[in-house]
Amino acid sequence: MSEITIVEIAKKCGVAVSTVSRALNNHADINPETKKRIMEVIKETGYVPNNSARNLKRTDAKCIAVLIKGITNPFFSPMIEVIEQEMEKKKYALVLRHVEAYEDEIDVALQLEKEKRLRGIIFLGGGYRHSSEKLKALNVPLIFSTIGSPVSSKISKAEYSTIAVDDKLESSKMVEYLISLGHKKIAIMTEGSEKMSVGQLRLQGYEDALAAHNIEADEDLIRYVDKDMDHYSLENGYKTAKALLESGVKFTALYCVSDMLAFGACRAIIDAGYKIPEDISVAGFDGLNMSNYYSPRITTIKQPLDEISRETVKILFDIIDGESGHQHIYFPGELVEAESTAPKKKKKSAKNS
Amino acid sequence: MSEITIVEIAKKCGVAVSTVSRALNNHADINPETKKRIMEVIKETGYVPNNSARNLKRTDAKCIAVLIKGITNPFFSPMIEVIEQEMEKKKYALVLRHVEAYEDEIDVALQLEKEKRLRGIIFLGGGYRHSSEKLKALNVPLIFSTIGSPVSSKISKAEYSTIAVDDKLESSKMVEYLISLGHKKIAIMTEGSEKMSVGQLRLQGYEDALAAHNIEADEDLIRYVDKDMDHYSLENGYKTAKALLESGVKFTALYCVSDMLAFGACRAIIDAGYKIPEDISVAGFDGLNMSNYYSPRITTIKQPLDEISRETVKILFDIIDGESGHQHIYFPGELVEAESTAPKKKKKSAKNS
DNA sequence: ATAGTTTCCGGAAACGTTTCCGTTAAAATT
DNA sequence: AATTTTAACGGAAACGTTTCCGGAAACTAT
Secondary structure (H helix, E strand, O other), X not given: OOOOOXXXXXXXXXXXXXXXXXXXXXXXXXOHHHHHHHHHHHHHHOOOOOHHHHHHHOOOOEEEEEEEEXXXXXXXXXXXXXXXXXXXXXXXEEEXXXXXXXXXXXXXXXXXXXXXXXXXXXXXXXXXXXXXXXXXXXXXXXXXXXXXXXOOOOOOHHHOEEEEEOXXXXXXXXXXXXXXXXXXXXXXXXXXXXXXXXXXXXXXXXXXXXXXXXXXXXXXHEEEXXXXXXXXXXXXXXXXXXXXXXXXXXXXXXXXXXXXXXXXXXXXXXXXXXXXXXXXXEEOOEOOHHHHOOOOOOEEEEOOHHHHHHHHHHHHHHHHOOOOOOOEEEEOOEEEOOOOOOOOOOOOOOOOO | OOOOOHHHHHHHHOOOHHHHHHHHOOOOOOOHXXXXXXXXXXXXXXXXOOHHHHHHHOOOOEEXXXXXXXXXXXXXXXXHHHHHHHHHHHOOEEEEEEEOOHHHHHHHHHHHHHHOEEEEEXXXXXXXXXXXXXXXHHOOOEEEEOOOOXXXXXXXXXXXEEEEEOHHHHHHHHHHHHHHOOOOOEEEEEOOOOOOOHHHHHHHHHHHHHHHOOOOOOHHHEEEOOOOOOOOOHHHHHHHHHHHHHOOOOOOEEEEOOHHHHHHHHHHHHHOOOXXXXXXXXXXXXXXXXXXXXXXXXXXXXXXXXXXXXXHHHHHHHHHOOOOOOOEEEEOOEEEOOOOOOOOOOOOOOOOO
């Protein structure tokens, strides 16, 4: 393919390679005339500098990586947007990478660290099988955003930052709310991939809330999504809710640990001939944009993703600039009451739209 | 940061640099013993080869790029999945990049072409401001998947491939269907960013269908989404539908040129107190997974994204391998009738769930 | 034992840049 | 007019790899 290099340009212009390089990089020591001439030839020939060679020498190209597991999850959309904005302000290049498993992530990061001058990594999305030695070896700030408790115990809290809502606390707020509506038989749909996953934390919040109100936890009401599928997907929500309904266990409210699950669950409930919220109340978590457009609008805990994202970037730069060490910050979530929940059981309760 | 290079490893092992390289790259000419020893040291030190240097020399690292505008759009999720699978089979590295504007894309691609040995580019998502000279200069196969007519007229059809559904035709199928249900006042919600955009093509299909049935096109029924917002977003669907409803124009069916728009529109219609499909039928396009979980399930044209994705990759490799030239292929879409549409007006029409 | 093969490894060139250092000629200063 | 400064540029080393070429042992076959 395009074999043309900087030396051809130099020849064509009758100057030295270094001069072309200077023209390319807006260096001072160059005659505007010469520069213009060189730039023209470059334009003509369609020459593009080889980035590998460039990065091999350069030391100043600052770059941070955002590694996302499940980049297509709508949950990340607003986060990516904000992070991109903030990075732009700081004039840092941003590399957004979609990674399947976390093992991959690390290798991707390692690679980046060598290719470019990686200054930090932001991890988005759950999954916790980090090989901590490698992670430490990177020697750049690691920021985990909106994921429960991110790393293996081999790496200490002083070596990474986390920014998120307090999943356990917020989760219990939601369950408290359902209880306040008179519900006692509250089912939960969650995910239990790893010990400290978001799903597990939110389950703990559920249990806390029940305990606080002396409601006995019923094993049958705790449902795990299929771990062989995308955890927080519509299909999984649908499937799990369907199984719950068909099991015959009685419940008046279903708390889904993610809005995506709630969407799927709602559809299953409707398909089964029940009305939401008259027959069954459904609650979600995350506050996805979609939850406000779904029918019914989903009662959920809204995560302040914009603020979280902004803070994520801020913390990263504070650490890079040496202005602070690693931090672990919780943001408050907001309970938004919508159409999918209602007080329990009143014969014909009015829709609270 | 991690300053350790291949020469340190060589020193530590008491071997030559080339030997370490051989160990690293699974070369033949090396004693398994030596290799093992070297690998151990590498593991210990956490050494990672510098990819820039590596790519500078290598010529075989094959790589193809997938450039997506709006990577967070759920539309792309299944496509990415399939493409990743297929690439894995071919043992090609895949670089997935999120790009904001198409200008960016090209630069990204150019950069890639130099860094790695880029063998092809797949473009996903609309937007058509390609600077064709640059594109040509890349000298690698360009494949446009699921986007209308992709490039500026300066670049000929023999120089790129397209794989998609026939947007115009499929669109008219949907409108024909609505007409067959007895609808005459059919509103359309579309997007008109560029001449040959997906939205424009689908609008043409709408006009064709109306013309074929001698239904007069009513300017007031053609609605454009806000071009300053994300074109195919819930918000835009909601907002545009709301404006349409408030305008007082009468219509019995609303055809949204994308499911995302349909979701938003449905919500606006419901909020306005109408029932879907009893009062207003709503149709979408794309066949997003979500359309089967939304309430009501959206009548839509389902794009065979799996097949399209697979074919996209296949065509790319055919071209790379010199087994064929560029192609322009249409896949048929599938009209899926769901809950959001019904025959017009019968006093109390039964829901066709 | 000799010649021919293999096996394994070291040396060094090359990849395409950037950057440091030095040089020249012109401009500015004395 | 002689000296110093400046502007513009060329030359070459360096970045960290891979790969080609050749050479020394260690085998194999005669």
